[in-house]
Amino acid sequence: MFNWTLIDQIIINGLKEDINNIDITTDNLINDESISEAYMMVKEDGVIAGLSVAKRVFNIIDNKINVTFNVKDGDEVKKGTKIAYIKGKTKSILKGERLALNLLQRMSGIASISRKYKELVKDYPVRIVDTRKTTPGLRILEKYAVRIGGCHNHRYNLSDAVMIKDNHIKATGGIKEAISKIKDKIPHTIKVEVEVDSIEGLKEAIKAGADIVMLDNMGFKEMEKAVEIAASRxxxxxxxxxxxxxxxxxxKTGVDVISIGALTHSVKSMDISLNIY
Structure with missing residues (x-):
């Protein structure tokens, strides 16, 4: 599911950010022998994503902490659902609480909005995808959450695929010139996507050999015309x-893919709490 080497680095960086030296409150209040039990509870309806990541936070701090789940990633949960139980040293639970919740809440918020988008277009042959508008350092987690919600991923980074955008076109001298130049330099296994904002641009991109054409900020009628012109080419x-x-x-216009930056860049995190009992 994950490249845990990358995930562990995210978690370690998060812990370094949250605990500079010691937890001055916990380390001075709680003795080393204290054992506690706690639960995580959702405080609003939504879709859960990131349970294994939250568990990993606690186990990096203390590999003897026991974390069990009542739900799994992708489950729709109702407000008040207890989704996890944690048992172990009180100090360890308190030190991992914030980071574990931050990641779980963020990922669950993304999964929840992704599920809403997916359900809205379930009757249409279209794929909803995310963008690179992600939180720096958290892209692998946020794109995972998009998939858990039922949507799909666009490219992960600038090395994954060619996307010739408006500024590339301006800097190169035109759509035809940009496509010709890039095709001369990349492997045959790499697809070429081109951004256009007009029907004329679409026609030029198709003629020049683009594999994918992004219709940027087009109106519904213009998109319908673009679908007709492209004719699945x-x-x-x-x-x-x-x-x-x-x-x-x-x-409804018939486009194949809809990319939405809002899946990751402006999501409200799900409200989840951790309570010792």
Missing amino acids: VILEASGGITIDTLVDIA
Whole structure:
């Protein structure tokens, strides 16, 4: 599921950020022998994602902490559901609490909104994908949460695929020039995506050999025309300012993919608490 080497580094960096030297409160209040039991409870409805990551936080701090779950990633949960139980040294639980919750809450918030988007277009043959508008350092976790919610991933980073955007086109001298130049330099296994903002740009990108064309901030009627012109010769991706209110109308145009930065860049974290009992 995860490259744990990368995840562990995220967690270790998070712990370094949260505990500079000692936990001045916990280390001076709680003795080393104290054992506690705690539970995590969701305080709003949503979709859970990141349970194994939260568990990993506690186990990096103390590998003797026992964490068990009542749910699994992808489950829809109701407010008040106890999703996990934790038992171990009180000090260790308190030191891991904040980071474990921060990651779990963030990932669950992303999974929850992704599920809403997916359900809205379930009757249309379109794929909802994320973007690179992620929290620096957390991309692998946030893109995982998107998948748990039922949507899909766009490229992970700039090395994954060619995407020729408006500034590339301006700097190169045009769509045809950009596609020709990039195809001369990349392996045949790499697809080329080009961003356009007009029907004329779409026609030029198709003629020049693009594999995917991103329709940037086009209106519904213009997208419908683009679908007709493309005639399945290229994958069409709608992008730019897409909201939950416009999603279905865009899906109805017949585009293949809808990319939505809001899946990760402006998500509200799910409210989850940890309570010792």
